[in-house]
Amino acid sequence: MSTVDLVQGSVMAGMLRGELVPGTWLRQDDLAERLGVSKIPVREALQRLAAIGLLRFEANRGVVVPSLSAAEAEENYALRRLIEPMLLDRALPNLSIVDLAEAELALSSDSLSLTEANWAFHRALYRASECERGMAMTEILHAAVAPYVVLYTERLGGAKHSDDEHGAILDACRHGDRTAARSLLIQHLDAAAEALDLYLKEEGRQALRWTRH
Amino acid sequence: MSTVDLVQGSVMAGMLRGELVPGTWLRQDDLAERLGVSKIPVREALQRLAAIGLLRFEANRGVVVPSLSAAEAEENYALRRLIEPMLLDRALPNLSIVDLAEAELALSSDSLSLTEANWAFHRALYRASECERGMAMTEILHAAVAPYVVLYTERLGGAKHSDDEHGAILDACRHGDRTAARSLLIQHLDAAAEALDLYLKEEGRQALRWTRH
DNA sequence: ATAGGTAGAATCGTATACGATTATGCAAAG
DNA sequence: CTTTGCATAATCGTATACGATTCTACCTAT
Numbered sequence: 504m505s506t507v508d509l510v511q512g513s514v515m516a517g518m519l520r521g522e523l524v525p526g527t528w529l530r531q532d533d534l535a536e537r538l539g540v541s542k543i544p545v546r547e548a549l550q551r552l553a554a555i556g557l558l559r560f561e562a563n564r565g566v567v568v569p570s571l572s573a574a575e576a577e578e579n580y581a582l583r584r585l586i587e588p589m590l591l592d593r594a595l596p597n598l599s600i601v602d603l604a605e606a607e608l609a610l611s612s613d614s615l616s617l618t619e620a621n622w623a624f625h626r627a628l629y630r631a632s633e634c635e636r637g638m639a640m641t642e643i644l645h646a647a648v649a650p651y652v653v654l655y656t657e658r659l660g661g662a663k664h665s666d667d668e669h670g671a672i673l674d675a676c677r678h679g680d681r682t683a684a685r686s687l688l689i690q691h692l693d694a695a696a697e698a699l700d701l702y703l704k705e706e707g708r709q710a711l712r713w714t715r716h
Numbered sequence: 717m718s719t720v721d722l723v724q725g726s727v728m729a730g731m732l733r734g735e736l737v738p739g740t741w742l743r744q745d746d747l748a749e750r751l752g753v754s755k756i757p758v759r760e761a762l763q764r765l766a767a768i769g770l771l772r773f774e775a776n777r778g779v780v781v782p783s784l785s786a787a788e789a790e791e792n793y794a795l796r797r798l799i800e801p802m803l804l805d806r807a808l809p810n811l812s813i814v815d816l817a818e819a820e821l822a823l824s825s826d827s828l829s830l831t832e833a834n835w836a837f838h839r840a841l842y843r844a845s846e847c848e849r850g851m852a853m854t855e856i857l858h859a860a861v862a863p864y865v866v867l868y869t870e871r872l873g874g875a876k877h878s879d880d881e882h883g884a885i886l887d888a889c890r891h892g893d894r895t896a897a898r899s900l901l902i903q904h905l906d907a908a909a910e911a912l913d914l915y916l917k918e919e920g921r922q923a924l925r926w927t928r929h
Numbered sequence: 930a931t932a933g934g935t936a937g938a939a940t941c942g943t944a945t946a947c948g949a950t951t952a953t954g955c956a957a958a959g
Numbered sequence: 960c961t962t963t964g965c966a967t968a969a970t971c972g973t974a975t976a977c978g979a980t981t982c983t984a985c986c987t988a989t
Contacts, residue, residue: 506973507763507774541974543756545970550720550760551767556849562718563941576848584800634791636769640853719943755943776950776971
């Protein structure tokens with residue numbers, strides 16, 4: 504594994520963990536020193552993450568975790584609503600016991616952060632689709648909202664609701680029930696989209712109050 | 717515009733122009749010298765393009781234009797079939813005269829290469845959707861097949877068929893006919909997918925003959 | 930007191946340099 | 960004639976270095 508991969512993984516993990524909240528500036532020298540490498544591979548990793556929209560370069564100012572508008576969040580889930588059902592459809596006939604076990608494991612893992620576990624669950628169910636591009640796009644879409652998912656679930660005091668939905672989806676997959684799995688997945692995505700939308704609008708109101716001071 | 721952007725644009729253009737056929741190796745020093753810059757921004761640009769799947773880094777060997785399997789091509793068009801109708805749907809109510817004019821211009825432009833013109837046409841019709849991420853994903857999907865589209869259309873002796881389809885889509889957009897535009901777009905994508913699939917299967921047969929020699 | 934300006938520090942972006950890895954060509958052995 | 964081994968060249972990946980830009984804190988003038 505190259506040094507660039509190391510840095511990318513490190514930043515990505517921080518993102519899924521919710522340590523890198525939107526608006527955070529990433530100092531290249533800091534990252535380099537912390538990981539014991541030079542700036543070059545750090546910058547290359549940041550360029551990779553910026554290319555997929557997870558970070559943003561601002562000329563001569565550095566790299567920042569971009570914040571999401573309500574419209575962007577809505578688009579994010581609209582895209583997932585299109586792509587993820589396709590992945591599940593294609594994966595369903597080829598789902599192995601290993602895939603199902605991995606998905607179940609992700610539900611009960613406590614070594615993973617919330618968003619890491621969420622993506623691990625979905626990835627396990629989608630992998631058998633063998634759609635690499637669709638998987639990559641979906642991972643990007645998951646990661647893009649991860650900072651917010653961390654924020655709003657911790658404010659709502661947990662993710663029990665989401666866990667129940669995951670369980671229902673997993674059951675449908677076990678029984679090979681394509682139509683049920685598909686509609687449960689779409690419901691799941693719509694619920695998440697709704698929750699995020701509420702959070703972002705609330706946050707917007709607060710920001711407004713701040714500007715009024 | 718940063719040096720990295722310059723390099724990225726240069727490589728991207730070569731890709732859309734069909735100069736960079738799959739299997740081509742990109743030498744970092746060559747690129748740097750040709751553009752009058754050092755290797756650092758060159759590598760950063762290549763990392764960006766690799767992050768979105770348009771290039772592939774091979775450890776200690778360099779960067780190569782990846783070749784597409786028939787399955788990957790099929791997935792590519794399956795994704796476009798999902799995303800692009802959504803973009804057109806969202807754009808249609810907001811299409812301006814400027815957008816329509818730009819789309820028409822792309823059809824008759826001879827300063828652009830075939831694939832550049834193709835993307836310019838679709839982008840003009842999608843821009844009003846204001847879906848940045850969906851646009852970015854679509855551009856990636858277009859670019860990924862561009863090297864092949866160049867190859868198979870020049871073997872088929874032109875793109876008249878595709879031009880007709882573009883004209884029909886544009887007309888439907890002018891009349892604000894959402895269902896017609898949508899179905900014409902899907903037909904257009906299916907036709908392109910079919911043509912590429914045929915080409916790749918034929919190419920596969922030839923490769924087989926080569927190995928037998 | 931506040932706006933504006935000016936060092937100085939911090940940070941960025943790119944060039945140069947160099948060890949590490951891989952490709953290439955040629956010689957010798959089978 | 961083909962294959963193996965090695966020396967050399969080409970290329971890659973990352974560290975260091977440095978000018979350029981931006982940020983910060985303090986100072987001055989209105």
